[in-house]
Amino acid sequence: xxxxxxxxxxxxxxxxxxxxxxxxxxxxxxxxxxxxxxxxxxxxxxxxxxxxxxxxxxxxxxxxxxxxxxxxxxxxxxxxxxxxxxxxxxxxxxxxxxxxxxxxxxxxxxxxxxxxxxxxxxxxxxxxxxxxxxxxxxxxxxxxxxxxxxxxxxxxxxxxxxxxxxxxxxxxxxxxxxxxxxxxxxxxxxxxxxxxxxxxxxxxxxxxxxxxxxxxxxxxxxxxxxxxxxxxxxxxxxxxxxxxxxxxxxxxxx
Ligand SMILES: Nc1ncnc2c1ncn2[C@@H]1O[C@H](COP(=O)(O)OP(=O)(O)OP(=O)(O)O)[C@@H](O)[C@H]1O
Ligand SMILES: [Mg+2]
Numbered sequence: 001x002x003x004x005x006x007x008x009x010x011x012x013x014x015x016x017x018x019x020x021x022x023x024x025x026x027x028x029x030x031x032x033x034x035x036x037x038x039x040x041x042x043x044x045x046x047x048x049x050x051x052x053x054x055x056x057x058x059x060x061x062x063x064x065x066x067x068x069x070x071x072x073x074x075x076x077x078x079x080x081x082x083x084x085x086x087x088x089x090x091x092x093x094x095x096x097x098x099x100x101x102x103x104x105x106x107x108x109x110x111x112x113x114x115x116x117x118x119x120x121x122x123x124x125x126x127x128x129x130x131x132x133x134x135x136x137x138x139x140x141x142x143x144x145x146x147x148x149x150x151x152x153x154x155x156x157x158x159x160x161x162x163x164x165x166x167x168x169x170x171x172x173x174x175x176x177x178x179x180x181x182x183x184x185x186x187x188x189x190x191x192x193x194x195x196x197x198x199x200x201x202x203x204x205x206x207x208x209x210x211x212x213x214x215x216x217x218x219x220x221x222x223x224x225x226x227x228x229x230x231x232x233x234x235x236x237x238x239x240x241x242x243x244x245x246x247x248x249x250x251x252x253x254x
Pocket of ligand 2: 065
């Protein structure tokens with residue numbers, strides 16, 4: 001996707017550099033522990049997410065999936081362990097700088113500002129993404145025409161599906177290198193869920209690493225290249241979607 005300019009030698013170094021840093025990152029997690037107060041909920045998580053993959057994080061309620069995403073997005077500090085996102089070592093970067101590093105988290109229960117209008121929410125994306133308001137609106141409304149009709153409405157008064165469309169539009173316009181999605185499907189009709197995940201698949205094809213947490217195993221594994229199952233604060237197994245579909249049944253769905 002990157003445009004390469006060539007000089008007389010046929011190579012432009014700064015552009016080569018730019019296209020290298022724009023590659024989606026792999027994510028490596030080693031021995032990660034995290035606690036709420038004195039209660040530890042991640043007991044040594046190990047995870048290997050290949051660059052450019054769609055990675056599904058599965059597991060029963062309370063397993064620690066959302067907590068792991070909070071750590072990956074810099075919203076929570078681990079007590080032990082290491083996290084590498086591409087060539088970044090998490091913990092060395094202040095969390096407020098992570099958006100600038102191309103890491104975008106859409107948390108459980110929608111990452112939008114309910115008391116702002118749809119347009120005001122979109123305007124906030126322009127601050128993190130270095131994109132013009134005109135481009136943001138064009139792209140968003142082209143993908144989700146309903147948001148154009150709702151542009152003056154307070155985001156919190158829209159339907160659940162509309163709010164989730166607005167939340168995911170952030171990834172659409174800011175083009176992060178790493179997208180963290182926590183239960184995109186929450187409270188939504190199956191048809192909307194399918195549409196949103198189709199969009200996630202398209203985003204990943206444009207060169208993005210996606211880690212998604214999802215209750216609906218089949219939905220998640222349909223878009224995933226790799227998957228892991230978390231149980232009680234640890235990664236129990238990771239592997240292909242086919243292998244994890246089987247493992248999910250024997251580990252927690254049964
Ligand atoms: N803010 C918090 N304060 C205290 N404990 C918390 C907090 N958030 C989560 N926990 C606890 O940490 C554990 C892991 O929670 P987490 O939200 O990460 O699980 P999850 O896998 O995302 O579950 P679910 O599928 O229900 O969303 C749970 O036992 C939960 O009760
Ligand atoms: Mg959760």
